[in-house]
Amino acid sequence: MRKTPNSNRIHIAVFGKRNVGKSSLINALTGQKVSLVSPVKGTTTDPVYKAMELIPLGPVLFIDTAGLDDEGDLGALRVKKTTRVYQKTDFALFVMDINEIDTAVYREAKRNFKRFNIPHILVFNQVDLATQDRRDKVVADYPQGILISATTGQNIVKLRERIVKELSSEVKEEKILGDLLPYNSTVVLVVPIDSEAPKGRIILPQVQLIRDCLDHGIKSYVVRDTELELALTDLKQVDLVVTDSQAFREVDKIVPDNILLTSFSILFARHKGDLSVLLRGTEQIDRLFDDARVLIVETCTHNQTHEDIGRVKIPRLLRQRTGKKINFEFAMGTDLPNDLSQYDLVIHCGGCMANRKTMLSRILMCAEKNVPITNYGMTIALMNGILARSTEIFQ
């Protein structure tokens, strides 16, 4: 269970002012010393991540954040980092000191919970230090809240049970292929092994798709592009071929029209994000004009294969197709530029290392600024004239 990638874990973030006991709460919930605890305000600077199994829910990732009231230049930077955590949060705990209730900070947090569609539980900590009158008043004012003590452990089990209960009704398992093909279907996965392939392993989306096929009784065969033709001859019946986007053009020529074809990236566009929005985003490519600004976004900073696709291949293909002088900008890692409205199109990588919430938040942030967004696989499929074919499986 410890090996479940973080991108597949439910992200539970803990927000609140400094020194309300966020780190102590995570330590109490996980039963481990995950976060450094001290009476000094602002001990947690960067978000701290702890992967664990929350029985019976499954693998989760707790995120401890810096205080939302941090001060000074450094404090402002920490608050900025904390507010970015909203974009990846599936479920939140907002913690207040029962003796120092600050509704302004909570109101601001609630705006973000609403914007990014994050269910939350309101937690009042340090109940062991409160008078009975104080407790009664808080219960009357905030009937939805829960009173706990991260120090004594009071109501920690109750809080854990409530998290599990609320998340059980919120989270649904997103399938990659299992709901698109019936049981006992046959899929051939094309994984080119060239100089850009990582040594001795296959990459996460390929591993995850194989597991999804196993989970749903779909037979999967993994071949290189160079053996695809032989594999199709060997197998009596093939329902779908899934290829790495890089080999799209060659694979399209090999796969007969009666067999469905798509790419890992397109399957992940649906699994991680919103297929129809990303598909609509491709329509913007033919509307690009001279001096249009296109933002290419990659979640990882270290994936050289994708860096080459994003920095070299996609810009070249786009310039060739449109004949326009397009200005490309690149965002690698976790942060999107603050002002998305300056772009005419955003092209995102497959996002396999990000959780679904991150991708949905990015799609939302583009929608708020009326900026079309699409992804690598769809862009490459369009350039190769096979976008319609590669999305037929979803119809």
Ligand code: SF4
């Ligand atoms: S998250 Fe994006 S850049 Fe990283 S490996 Fe996946 S597709 Fe490539």
